[in-house]
Amino acid sequence: MTKQYYTIGMAGHVDHGKTSLTKALTNIETDRLKEEKERAISIELGYAPLKIDENTQVSIIDVPGHERFIRQMIAGVAGIDLVILVVAADEGVMPQTVEHLQILQLLGIHRGLIVVTKMDLVEEDMKELIEADIFEKITDTFFEGTELLFVDSVSKKGIPELIRKMEEYLKDVPVRNASGPFRLPIDQVFTVHGQGTVVRGTVYEGEVKEGEVLELLPQQKKVRARQLQVHNETQSLGRAGQRLAINVGGIAKNEVKRGDVLVSTQYYTSTKTIDVCLDTFESLKFSLKQRNAIKLHLGTAEVYGKIVFFDRNELTAGRHVLCQLRLDQPVVTRRGDRFILRRPTPVETVGGGFVIDPNGEKYKFGERTIALLSRKKEGTPEERIIDVLKVNKSMTLQELEKEASVPATELQEIVTKHPHSPFRKLQNQYMLKDVYDECIHMLTIELNDYHNKFPLREGKNKAELMQQFNVYGSSVIEAVIEEGIVTNVFKKNKQFIATYDFSPSFPKQWERRMNQVILAMEKEGLQVSPFTDLVNNAGIPLELQEELRHFLLRTSKVIELDEKHILSKTAFEAAVQKVKENIADKFDLQTAKSVLNISRKYLVPLLEAFDEQKVTKREGNERVFLDNK
Known part of the structure; x- marks a missing residue:
């Protein structure tokens, strides 16, 4: 079974026991900084692993609760799969609890548990009041209808039940997409x-x-x-x-x-102008005016900028407000990413929403722009197809029809007849041209690196390449490689893939010494020294010695006699010619020795090489020539 990985965030008011609960679950103290220990509050994000079972690995993020550390809180919860909202039994729901809840809602988090900590500090009959208070505050949120779990992190009461409940909830959490771009x-x-x-x-x-x-x-x-x-x-x-x-x-x-x-890919955009859909808090204290300064929290980034409206000059509160953020520094985002918006001064969380277009343009004020942003929000059929292919790399028409929700006839028109189509067909799969170009580019970089590292080899094994780039999917990589061979970007020799213009050759810095080895073998003739002696005498480094041996054998520049000796092709052919000139038909070991005048140490493997090279065939104690020409 494939292992599954999840991230669980702890959210809630300061000093409500998030760090203690994390420690009770994992036995790890997440407050690492000196000032955190001195002040007994979390300042930076804390992390701890929790192993649910052999196939489920969880990272718990302990999020700072103090209002001054809201930035770290947003950075922490932006990537979580499940949230635990922590409420202390002796204090109940506090302002920071409510703000965390609102932020979680706006970040599009849909699954959570509510854990009441410090249960040993309150009487049993107080639990109903605590529950009523919490249920009132979570009405109309994704927490509505969830269970409350009472725990005490010191005595560990309720901790086993919490772990079982977490395991139960995680079974319904979709595993994050590991096939998309990193x-x-x-x-x-x-x-x-x-x-x-x-x-x-x-x-x-x-x-x-x-x-x-x-x-x-x-x-x-x-x-x-x-x-x-x-x-x-x-x-x-x-x-x-x-x-x-x-x-x-x-x-x-x-x-x-x-x-x-x-x-790992060029899909992600660095941008300073973002079209967004914004939802504000109903409890917004101050109105937001045209081009007011804002602070954007996107993923782990915190960037200042200003907000631009196209259908109003002031916003008091509202849902699905289409507007634009113009930032002082670039951020990395793509369509659909969630964000939180805060006001720098007076400090206040304004709201949040999602990115419509990461590459916004300058638009005129008015309904035309709102209509344009509305269309962008819904997404054109082509945009939906592109979004699906960004994640899945390649799909058949039937798969695209289902995932992009585009009718078959319209889909066919978009992917095949568009004059400037961003799509490319390989075999029966469709992919983005950018993905194809990226695959070609990455494969070329990898092969060039491989050629530089191993200049004596034919190329890299195709199976290794496909395994290395399996993030794109094996069918995609295989199709791209085959297409690259057809278009003379790559070439193939047996199972080895190389760039089209590459040929194995001696590395320049060792070329003279490697040629020296060949000359030495030719000079020594049939009674050649062990190969290791030849390469050591030439000063060739150990890591290149076997590379050179395989290269010489593969290119038929030498003949292998045994594990220690290889013979130059020139000396081998001269020996064949000499035996043929002096022996008419059959010959035995003694006859060959009299002709070649070499010791048995070299003669026996040489005659075996005659057989392997189809020069002779052994018949009992004699050999016959297969071709007397």
């Missing part, structure tokens, strides 16, 4: 002595392999994932839903910050 919004950056820069975050979607080249946005800088860790355990693969730390090569710590994003 995206990891960064919420922590630090250095490890001897390792360099490390970034950490929750993988929103896709997967990443150790050694893979990623792009850091919005800097547009290539980095390599040198090492991956999940809760301090080294992994070769990181995937959606996991809390992942990546040791990134090629960048210094001061070049990365919280809010940056690691991606």
Whole structure:
């Protein structure tokens, strides 16, 4: 069974026991900072692993509850699958509890549990009052109808029941998409002595392999994932839903910050102008005026900017308001991403919503623009097809019809007859041209790296390539490789794939010494020295010695006598010719020795090589020529 990875967030008012509850569940103290321990409140996000069973791994995020740390709270809950709303039994629902609840609602989180902590501090008959208070506050939210669980983190009362309930809820949570493009919004950056820069975050979607080249946005800088860790355990693969730390090569710590994003694809956009659909809090204290300053929380990013309306000059409260955010700094987003909007001063959470278009333009004030944004919000059929293919990489027409909700006739028209179609057909699958170009580009980079590292090899094994790029799907990669061969981008020799213009050859820095080995073999003739002696005398490094041996054998420049000796093709052919000239038909070992005048040590493997090369055929103690020409 495939392992499943989830992230659970702890939300609620300050000092309501989120950190203690996390410790009771995982036995891990998430308050790490000195000031957190001194003040007994969480300032930064805390993380702890919880193993539900062999196939279910959970990362628990302990979110700061204090109003001054709302930024960290938003960064923490933006990537969660299930939320636990924590309410202290001795205080009940507090203002910060309500604000966290509103933020969770606006971030599109649909599943949660309500846990009442510190149950040992209240009498049994108070529980009904606590429940009534909580149920009143969660009316018309996704928590409505959920159960309340009473626990005490110190005595561990109710903890086993909570774990069972979490397991039950997680069974209904869809597993995050690991087949889509990789995206990891960064919420922590630090250095490890001897390792360099490390970034950490929750993988929103896709997967990443150790050694893979990623792009850091919005800097547009290539980095390599040198090492991956999940809760301090080294992994070769990181995937959606996991809390992942990546040791990134090629960048210094001061070049990365919280809010940056690691991606594996060009789909993600760095932008400063975003068209959005905004829902505001009904309890909004201050109106929001045209071009007011705002603070955007998107993923783990926090960016200042201004809000632009097209159908009003002031907003007091409202749902599904179509507007635009113009930001001071670029953020990384795509259509459908959720966000929270706050006012810098006076400080207030305004509301939240989702991104309609990450690449907004300048529009005129008026109903035409609102109509345009409304169409964008719903999405054109082509946009829906593109969105589906961004996630699934390639699909048949039947699969696209179902997933994109586009009628078959209209779908056929869009993907096949569009004059500037962004789609490409490979075999019976459709994919985005950008994905095809990206696959070709990534395969070419990988093959060029491989050729530089192993210039004596024919190319990289096709099965290895398909495994390495299986994030695109095996059928996609195979189709792209075959198409690349047809279009002379790649070439294939048996199971090996190479770039079209590549030919195996000696690396320039070792070319003279490798030719020296060949000359030495030709000079020594039939009684050649062991191959290891020849390459060591030429000063060829150990890691290249076997590479050279296989290259010489594969290109038929030499003949293998035994494990230690290989013979130059020139010397072998000269020996064949000499035997044929001096022996009419059959010959035995002694006869061959008299002709070639070499010791038995070399003669026996040489005659066996005659047989292997189809020069002779053994008949008892004698050999006959297969071709006397």
